[in-house]
Amino acid sequence: MISINEVIETNEMIQKMNLDVRTITMGISLLDCVGADLKETCQKIYDKITTSAKDLVSTGQDISKKYGVPIVHKRISVTPIALVGGSVCKTEDDFVEIAKTLDAAATTCGVNFIGGYSALVSKGMTKADELLIRSIPKALATTNKVCSSVNAGSTKTGINMDAVKLIGEIILEAAELTKEADSIGCAKFVVFCNAPDDNPFMAGAFHGVTEADRIINVGVSGPGVVKAAIETVRGENFEVLCETIKKTAFKITRVGQLVAKEASERLGVPFGIIDLSLAPTPAVGDSVGEILEEIGLEFAGAPGTTAALAMLNDQVKKGGVMASSYVGGLSGAFIPVSEDQRMIDAVSAGALTLEKLEAMTCVCSVGLDMIAIPGDTKATTISGIIADEMALGMINQKTTAVRIIPVIGKGVGETVEFGGLLGYAPIMPVNQFSCDAFINRGGRIPAPIHSFKN
Amino acid sequence: MKKTIITVLGKDKVGIIAKVCNYLAQNNINILDIAQTIVDGYFNMMMVVSTENASKDHAMIADELTDIGKEIGVQIKAQQEEIFDMMHRL
Numbered sequence: 001m002i003s004i005n006e007v008i009e010t011n012e013m014i015q016k017m018n019l020d021v022r023t024i025t026m027g028i029s030l031l032d033c034v035g036a037d038l039k040e041t042c043q044k045i046y047d048k049i050t051t052s053a054k055d056l057v058s059t060g061q062d063i064s065k066k067y068g069v070p071i072v073h074k075r076i077s078v079t080p081i082a083l084v085g086g087s088v089c090k091t092e093d094d095f096v097e098i099a100k101t102l103d104a105a106a107t108t109c110g111v112n113f114i115g116g117y118s119a120l121v122s123k124g125m126t127k128a129d130e131l132l133i134r135s136i137p138k139a140l141a142t143t144n145k146v147c148s149s150v151n152a153g154s155t156k157t158g159i160n161m162d163a164v165k166l167i168g169e170i171i172l173e174a175a176e177l178t179k180e181a182d183s184i185g186c187a188k189f190v191v192f193c194n195a196p197d198d199n200p201f202m203a204g205a206f207h208g209v210t211e212a213d214r215i216i217n218v219g220v221s222g223p224g225v226v227k228a229a230i231e232t233v234r235g236e237n238f239e240v241l242c243e244t245i246k247k248t249a250f251k252i253t254r255v256g257q258l259v260a261k262e263a264s265e266r267l268g269v270p271f272g273i274i275d276l277s278l279a280p281t282p283a284v285g286d287s288v289g290e291i292l293e294e295i296g297l298e299f300a301g302a303p304g305t306t307a308a309l310a311m312l313n314d315q316v317k318k319g320g321v322m323a324s325s326y327v328g329g330l331s332g333a334f335i336p337v338s339e340d341q342r343m344i345d346a347v348s349a350g351a352l353t354l355e356k357l358e359a360m361t362c363v364c365s366v367g368l369d370m371i372a373i374p375g376d377t378k379a380t381t382i383s384g385i386i387a388d389e390m391a392l393g394m395i396n397q398k399t400t401a402v403r404i405i406p407v408i409g410k411g412v413g414e415t416v417e418f419g420g421l422l423g424y425a426p427i428m429p430v431n432q433f434s435c436d437a438f439i440n441r442g443g444r445i446p447a448p449i450h451s452f453k454n
Numbered sequence: 455m456k457k458t459i460i461t462v463l464g465k466d467k468v469g470i471i472a473k474v475c476n477y478l479a480q481n482n483i484n485i486l487d488i489a490q491t492i493v494d495g496y497f498n499m500m501m502v503v504s505t506e507n508a509s510k511d512h513a514m515i516a517d518e519l520t521d522i523g524k525e526i527g528v529q530i531k532a533q534q535e536e537i538f539d540m541m542h543r544l
Binding site (some may be wrong): 001002003004005006007008009010011062065066067068069251254255257258 | 459461463487489490491493498500502512513516531532533534535536537538539540541542543
């Protein structure tokens with residue numbers, strides 16, 4: 001029989017430490033939605049999404065009530081649209097029509113984001129891939145719920161530098177088209193190296209072609225729970241610290257496993273994976289930066305930060321893997337700037353720079369995330385930042401990503417307010433030296449050698 | 455048998471258990487176990503109940519218990535047992 005202390009512990013995690021299931025994301029394959037023309041394709045897409053996910057939101061609410069644990073988001077990911085629209089989209093505007101269809105389907109289902117306005121171009125771009133990428137700024141500016149991503153490199157293929165160059169320009173264009181809203185379009189776009197097929201977290205979620213027709217993926221979170229747990233072992237050595245993080249990650253992930261199994265059964269859709277990530281929000285006590293401070297750093301960004309983050313990320317995985325039958329997605333600690341109050345504070349205090357964040361992304365689960373930079377940053381400079389991040393992923397055989405927001409009309413020292421879960425961010429300075437000639441070379445960087453690992 | 459855990463958290467006062475038990479009896483919910491403790495000066499009570507023959511579904515019971523809690527100034531939650539089992543038992 002469960003003891004009262006165990007019940008109290010669980011409920012304190014939920015009430016005081018912000019333990020939640022961050023998202024139930026239904027992946028839906030749209031490969032069978034290609035019609036004879038654009039209109040028929042859009043209709044099939046709308047019908048398949050709204051039929052498949054019609055009970056997603058209500059099921060999430062029911063499960064939340066049953067176990068008394070918040071399930072924050074219900075979301076949908078779909079097959080990369082460049083693959084679905086390839087045969088019927090002849091112009092950028094044709095692709096934007098599909099984006100609008102996705103937006104409408106998301107609204108009908110009641111989900112807050114739909115991901116998969118994506119292209120997989122790690123080695124080369126088809127005509128359709130390029131059209132889709134060029135349509136991204138308009139698609140993001142004319143829709144509210146559509147999230148977009150591009151996989152521009154991988155360990156097996158190298159880095160598509162033509163795509164990286166194009167994406168630098170596209171990010172600036174997306175910023176320009178949404179400049180009235182602090183360039184928020186860019187917050188809904190992420191560029192990956194080694195993108196996972198089953199990531200439930202936005203903006204990078206898409207339903208990979210290796211997946212089943214429909215799938216339920218669940219993202220759990222709980223930086224506040226980890227922070228509270230390690231408060232109890234302040235001053236203890238690393239062995240004690242690591243054991244504490246592992247045990248906590250195990251408990252958090254078990255809740256995700258329970259919710260995922262139940263959602264899968266109720267919806268009649270197979271269970272895919274649990275993504276056991278520490279995903280912070282701007283709420284106080286829901287911060288990865290705060291964990292790093294509790295581990296012993298004055299601010300995130302101080303010397304030792306990369307080691308602390310590497311340890312944290314690894315222990316979260318070790319604890320979580322045993323708690324779930326299938327683990328996938330991104331799984332680890334996210335280090336977004338604008339979505340994490342203590343990371344914002346670290347930037348404002350001058351402790352955390354773009355370069356240090358880049359180093360941290362070598363050992364965290366994703367990459368440069370929700371970073372605001374001056375709106376007058378050159379496209380080639382943005383491409384250079386992306387190329388650096390892609391290289392880290394390619395060489396280290398891990399997922400890396402960039403979600404960067406050049407805020408049009410704002411410069412270093414100013415602050416940008418995205419609102420809600422996206423938070424706010426101080427604009428960070430960018431290295432002003434040019435990489436024009438490097439980016440303008442074009443072509444691709446070959447796949448790395450998989451031996452001589454030094 | 456599916457079990458539900460009802461927890462009450464708040465300042466101790468006369469009649470909390472009576473109020474909750476009355477509600478459970480009215481809705482044909484059987485109490486299997488009761489435990490209570492004080493944490494940081496707050497009254498914590500846990501009831502393990504069986505809702506097998508209950509006259510209402512879980513969502514309604516949870517909502518009505520929350521409302522009763524608001525009436526008497528305590529926090530009442532009803533959760534299915536599995537969440538605690540999953541977290542604390544292998």
